[in-house]
Amino acid sequence: MxxxxxxxxxxxxxxxxxxxxxxxxxxxxxxxxxxxxxxxxxxxxxxxxxxxxxxxxxxxxxSSRDELIVAILEQHAAAVERHRSRLVAVLEARGQASPREWIACVVEPGIEHHVELGTPSWYGRFLAQAVVEPGLREHARRAYTCTPSFQRLDRLHPSAGAGRDTELTERHAAMIRLLLVHMSADLETELAAGQATRDEAERAWRRLGDNLVTAVLGLSSALLPG
Amino acid sequence: MxxxxxxxxxxxxxxxxxxxxxxxxxxxxxxxxxxxxxxxxxxxxxxxxxxxxxxxxxxxxxSSRDELIVAILEQHAAAVERHRSRLVAVLEARGQASPREWIACVVEPGIEHHVELGTPSWYGRFLAQAVVEPGLREHARRAYTCTPSFQRLDRLHPSAGAGRDTELTERHAAMIRLLLVHMSADLETELAAGQATRDEAERAWRRLGDNLVTAVLGLSSALLPG
CATH class of the missing domain: 1.10.10 (Arc Repressor Mutant, subunit A)
Incomplete structure (x- = not known):
């Protein structure tokens, strides 16, 4: 030491x-x-x-613009990670997760974070730009997916260990990730433009969360059946 | 006149x-x-x-940076529109479309355009940035969706005319749009980094097209059943 x-x-x-x-x-x-x-x-x-x-x-x-952007990303990623960690612990205590519960654990931590941020917020639109910025996209992806809670969640996957086509599994994960990031940016833009109250915003975020869980469930069972 | x-x-x-x-x-x-x-x-x-x-x-x-970006967007949108117009004409001649055929008409024109562009290409990553740029996102969205071929395609929708929750229908359309845009940017980044040959690139684009049609079909039937 x-x-x-x-x-x-x-x-x-x-x-x-x-x-x-x-x-x-x-x-x-x-x-x-x-x-x-x-x-x-x-x-x-x-x-x-x-x-x-x-x-x-x-x-x-x-020291640079990128360091500033990364610091903002990491602060939000840590908040989302706290939400996911709590949800994963509940499933771990039970030792299993249904497909819907598993996907809710992917979708809802980001939604909870947005509910906490209130409205207007800026993080959704900020993140959507960071993930498409050539010099930042890899960093932004890792900040949100290479986390302890995601590793724990992986072990709870309903078909964990099943042999899978790697390209397809990664493509599937990318589809889910970008649905969350860009649909959140869209809703944030709408809420900011419409000057939603905090309550209206919370309801709108939870509706988006439900829609995303449903959409991802359908997408997953079509792309990775069985 | x-x-x-x-x-x-x-x-x-x-x-x-x-x-x-x-x-x-x-x-x-x-x-x-x-x-x-x-x-x-x-x-x-x-x-x-x-x-x-x-x-x-x-x-x-x-006259401005935005005018330059919009000119690039419109050139590509016109090429994608030519592909979609041809595909829609085939379905119109038959007077109907299965859900898979309908979705293929949404997904494949962009894939065909990428196949034509060859590799390395830059349009995918360029478009992904344009659709999240605050001053351009609305324009980019309209350039690709408010087109004659999409209007014709709407009339061929398997459940055209059915009463629908507008928020959900629009959300569904947004999900599909962003899957196409950002998954294409991801594949373009990979192909450029891996220095794929033209043939490899073509096969990779068609595989992405198939995966997207399958994913969107699953997502759609979960989110808008019936």
Whole structure:
């Protein structure tokens, strides 16, 4: 154990004020990216919109635009992971999952996260752009799928261990992933434009969750029957 | 009829050389956007990569970045529309379509277009970015769905005229659309990275087409049964 890294000197720990400033930059960046697109937003716009007078405020907290985007992605991925971990634990305690329960464990954590975020939110549109951005798509995919809860969920799959065509299994996983990401971005856009109340938004997110579970169930049994 | 607009003066018609330059800018922009993302590419990079020495070459042909992107979108949408129009005509001649034939008419025109483009291509990744870009998403959606062939296809729908929940019908259409767009971008990325031959690429596109028809059939019968 390396004492010098394990016990950081107090001066190397960011102050609460510095953490607040970092968080404000992340929230502001997410909103601007969602509304104007990655191509339409400069570091300077983010700094100014976050009320930072210091010209190098963004550079102080994030070495690059991609590091800023990755930090936002990881914060959300961690929140989604907490929801999924809780749902998987319930199925683990029972030792099995029906196909619908298994798929609900894939779909619902993201829906729960959106319900918590309330409306207007920006994360859905932000994520949809990150997953198609050439330099970020691999990272965004891994942040959401290579997680402990997904590994636990894999072991509970109704047909776990069955021999499968790898190309088809991966394609199937990709279809589910992009349905969740882009349908969420669509609903978020609608809710933001329609100025939905928090209650209306919650109902709309749960309806989308139900539709997605149903759609994915149908898609899965057609593509990977048996 | 306004004669002055219906019969343009010869001088207002672009020269073949000007049309070639315009096309070269479009092809170059598409490739750069696919490889580096909308945010990673400036008008200057496009002009230089297209071998244009004139500083205002892009501005001469396109009044804005969005106009350039829309021109690229529309060129591809027109090619996809020609494929769909041919397929719909076959079903119209018979006067009916099975659910699988109907869905094939939605899925296959885009697949055919990719087969024609060969590999490496850039259109798939370009389109995936356009449909999530806040200022372009509505335009991109309309360019591909509000077309004569889709209107003709609607009239051939196996359950045309049946009373449907509008939210669900629209959600269903959105799911299909985003499966086609983003699964195509995924395959294009793989083929470009793996340096597939033209034949390998064609087989891979047709396999994706078959998988998509199967997946969409399953999804549709689960989400909109009966």
């Amino acid at each position: 390396n004492v010098s890294t394990a016990v950081p000197a107090p001066s190397s720990r960011p102050s609460p004020r510095s953490l607040r400033a970092r968080d404000k930059l992340m929230r502001t960046a997410e909103r601007l990216y969602a509304e104007h697109g990655f191509a339409g937003v400069s570091m300077r716009m983010i700094r100014e919109a976050a009320g930072q007078r210091n010209n190098s405020a963004v550079q102080y907290h994030f | 306004n004669v002055s607009t219906a019969v343009p003066a010869p001088s207002s018609r672009p020269s073949p050389r000007s049309l070639r330059a315009r096309d070269k800018l479009m092809r170059t922009a598409e490739r750069l956007y696919a490889e580096h993302g909308f945010a990673g590419v400036s008008m200057r990079m496009i002009r230089e990569a297209a071998g244009q020495r004139n500083n205002s070459a892009v501005q001469y042909h396109f």
